[in-house]
Amino acid sequence: MIKKTIWILVAVTVLAFVLATSVRADERNKNSVQLANASKAVVPAIAVDVTSLSLTDLETVPIVAVTPDEKDAPIAAVIQTRALPNVVARVSATGTAGVTRPVQKTSHAARLPQTASALPLIVLLSVVSIGVAFGLLIFGRLRRGSSA
Amino acid sequence: MIPLLPARVCLMAGLLGLGYAGYVAIDIQAYQAIEHRRLERARSDPSSSTQTIADGGVIGEIQIPRLGLRAIVAQGNSPAILQRAVGHLTGTALPGAPGNVVLAGHRDTFFRPLNRVRAGDAITLKTRTDDFEYLVEWAAVVRPTDLEVIQPTNERSLTLITCFPFSYIGPAPDRFIVRAHEVDASR
Numbered sequence: 001m002i003k004k005t006i007w008i009l010v011a012v013t014v015l016a017f018v019l020a021t022s023v024r025a026d027e028r029n030k031n032s033v034q035l036a037n038a039s040k041a042v043v044p045a046i047a048v049d050v051t052s053l054s055l056t057d058l059e060t061v062p063i064v065a066v067t068p069d070e071k072d073a074p075i076a077a078v079i080q081t082r083a084l085p086n087v088v089a090r091v092s093a094t095g096t097a098g099v100t101r102p103v104q105k106t107s108h109a110a111r112l113p114q115t116a117s118a119l120p121l122i123v124l125l126s127v128v129s130i131g132v133a134f135g136l137l138i139f140g141r142l143r144r145g146s147s148a
Numbered sequence: 149m150i151p152l153l154p155a156r157v158c159l160m161a162g163l164l165g166l167g168y169a170g171y172v173a174i175d176i177q178a179y180q181a182i183e184h185r186r187l188e189r190a191r192s193d194p195s196s197s198t199q200t201i202a203d204g205g206v207i208g209e210i211q212i213p214r215l216g217l218r219a220i221v222a223q224g225n226s227p228a229i230l231q232r233a234v235g236h237l238t239g240t241a242l243p244g245a246p247g248n249v250v251l252a253g254h255r256d257t258f259f260r261p262l263n264r265v266r267a268g269d270a271i272t273l274k275t276r277t278d279d280f281e282y283l284v285e286w287a288a289v290v291r292p293t294d295l296e297v298i299q300p301t302n303e304r305s306l307t308l309i310t311c312f313p314f315s316y317i318g319p320a321p322d323r324f325i326v327r328a329h330e331v332d333a334s335r
Contacts, residue, residue, distance in 0.1 A: 111292040112323045113225040113237065113252040116311040119169055120256050121318055126165030133158035140152060 032066040042067050172231065176257065179232040183220040184209065190276045204229055207236050208243060208275035210251060215261035215269070225252050234258050240298060240307075243273045243280050248301045252309040255320070259310035262287075262326060271306060271328050282306045282328035289322050297325045304330035 241247030
């Protein structure tokens with residue numbers, strides 16, 4: 001008898017929890033649907049009740065899109081979900097004077113193409129090398145002149 | 149003791165370096181002149197209207213009249229291609245196709261004039277079959293890892309990529325991006 005009562009209590013508790021969760025989720029959906037109806041636009045909505053979730057769970061919580069005709073749709077299908085460009089500084093129409101240093105980082109594995117040739121470095125090293133050569137020659141002549 | 153040997157070695161190394169730089173400069177000029185002539189011939193010959201998309205194949209020519217920029221555009225962005233021409237990134241839209249046409253060029257050769265680019269500058273992309281006119285929308289400096297700028301776009305866009313800062317010697321840490329949109333997208 002006691003065992004049966006305990007089972008009934010557990011079942012009632014579980015049922016109450018499920019009902020409460022769905023009511024809260026319905027409430028969330030209602031808000032999203034109202035907003036979608038009023039704005040005649042697709043509105044993002046959280047697919048589950050978030051009150052019982054931790055902060056880490058919130059990072060991965062699924063998001064759906066509610067359309068004006070009260071239907072749920074995959075978020076990627078109706079709303080642009082691409083990240084904004086990691087733009088550091090827009091250059092003004094008058095030139096590049098206002099360009100500042102980048103402050104953000106992204107985690108892409110690939111990179112934009114490398115667009116610097118080694119030519120300026122080669123020219124610089126060559127000029128320095130020729131300068132050193134002439135310096136050494138002049139230094140040698142001066143030493144030879146002073147010793148003679 | 150006269151340090152004659154080190155002086156000779158330095159002199160030889162310097163002359164070799166300058167000689168190599170001269171060779172590269174002449175090679176670029178020769179390649180550009182030859183391909184420009186070929187492109188003009190192909191444009192005047194209606195039968196040769198097929199678009200080359202193999203790596204290294206010439207796609208067309210980019211011109212920014214206000215900056216005096218004119219360079220042949222070849223398919224691909226390997227160091228060998230970028231040394232002689234502006235490279236078209238494989239996988240991005242071709243001129244005339246919907247999406248984002250992405251071109252990369254060396255900041256110390258072809259795309260050097262981009263340091264004076266302004267919003268509203270006109271860019272012409274000449275292919276074998278057609279001319280495409282673009283207007284510069286914006287320019288920005290981004291990290292090399294920021295691939296968003298080469299993603300496809302809804303409108304017909306042109307994205308130019310070069311290294312930043314322009315006065316840097318060696319591999320520069322950032323990228324200078326110029327985004328333009330096609331003027332007559334109703335083609």
